[in-house]
Amino acid sequence: MSKSYLPEGMPIPIPMDDGLDTSYWEATRRGELMIQKCADCGTWQWGPEWLCHNCQSLKITWKKVAPEGTIYSWERPWHPVHPALKDHGPYIVVLVELRHAGNVRMIGNLLGDPHQDVIIGSKVEAVFEPHDDADPPYALVQWKVV
């Protein structure tokens, strides 16, 4: 059994050239979830930006947050659009609100039976999925219903 939810060969995420999201990708390899927070007004922000969308401050910090959330929306792709997904069958993508980070949203797969019923509002927790043999190595943030 594969240790990753989707087959090997999916695109490998790499940090941005300008270093904006290096903190996030380093943290996922440690099993931690880091999200942007404005040092001036306290606004949580995701995805990463160079300035705060609320007060335009450049003082953006990275905060470790409890990897817990709520399913805000979901989809179940069946038709493969990437060679690695050919003949794989359906999989579930969830959009998760992080309730400890101002309800910013993050995308991941919902672990377990790909045919399961998905209920918006369900509480989920993160499962860090290491890809240590990839070049470069990385970790994804997946979700399971609690």
Add this chain to the structure above:
Amino acid sequence: MRERTIRGKTAIAGVGETTYYKHGQSPDSELVLVLKAILAACEDAGISPKEIDGFTSYSNDRNEPTRLAAALGIDELRFSNMNWGGGGGGVAAAIGNAAAAVACGYADCVVAFRGLAQGQFRRFGQGAPDPTVSGDAAYMSPYGVLSPLQKYAMRAMRFMHDHKVDHRVLRAISMASYNHAQNNPRAVMYNRPLSAEKYDDSRWIAEPCRLFDCCQENDGAAACIIVSAETAKDMKQPAAYILGAVQGSDHRCGAPVMNASNFASSSFASLAPRLYEMSGMKPQDVDVVQSYENFTIGVMMAVVEHGFCDPDDCNEFFQIDNLVAPNGKMPLNTSGGNLAECYMHGLGLQIEAVRQIRGQSVNQVPDADVAINIAGPMVHHVSSVIMGSEATL
């Protein structure tokens, strides 16, 4: 009505399109398709191609205005404009930008065009095969969120959850397009009707969408000629006057990783009120609706956001009988649209709106004076336009 408005200052005076082909089957190059569509629009308008002095397009169309102007032998190119944003969100904006250029005197005769020969280039709907991804894609592609549908389906899933929308709503939208295409010999799906059973039996592409919820991929080109209202009045065809045109999106619509403030939306919430204010029209004044079907889910939300249906009434409103010309309450996509006529990135729907105003549609709505055209729902930069007959001025 606002003081600063485009209302009634310009009109679409000519429309043209090539034969619509299935994806990869065009015998012509994309450039030749565009030129043929422009020539057809000139013929329709009764003008020489040399009268054209401007071009607008969208979605990074590959056919540059200087190349077109040289090929057509245009004496002086005075205006060109590309609307940012992928997908078909810019099609009504291309019309609006052309109208603005004419209204303020940059140019006199502007063509809004789109050419697509996807077989000759990378196709839409296919995940990028790049081995590594960064930026926004790094938070989506590794999880299998790669295609346009996969990027937008969750907006609709949340909308359908919030408003308890039944899947039959999507089926009715798809069937309306296929129904209209059966009277349209230009349609790629002419003689290929869609029954409720055939829809229900079709495979999932990405839940909540089945095969027949998704647009085709096609080759072809289309063009609209925009001139001043005074000029259009005496030309060959009845003019379709542009009454209002809007583009854009609301708060942080393009925020990375699906963090738009108004997520369960087709991106029109703030645009539609501006469109009605500018045009001096209300939803109940609109006789016929052309609403870009990248996917039926986008049509559903766009029709709601343009005020034709309360979000909580979708299940009652989106019934096939309500959506079909000539007698439906809100005739929708009367040429067959992107689903069943041709995926010409929505420009075919603009042309159909013009036909309705002229009384030339194969699915004519009786006495259609006002048509709305809604472009590219769910993408992060969308647009819509209202056009009307001379009676609306």
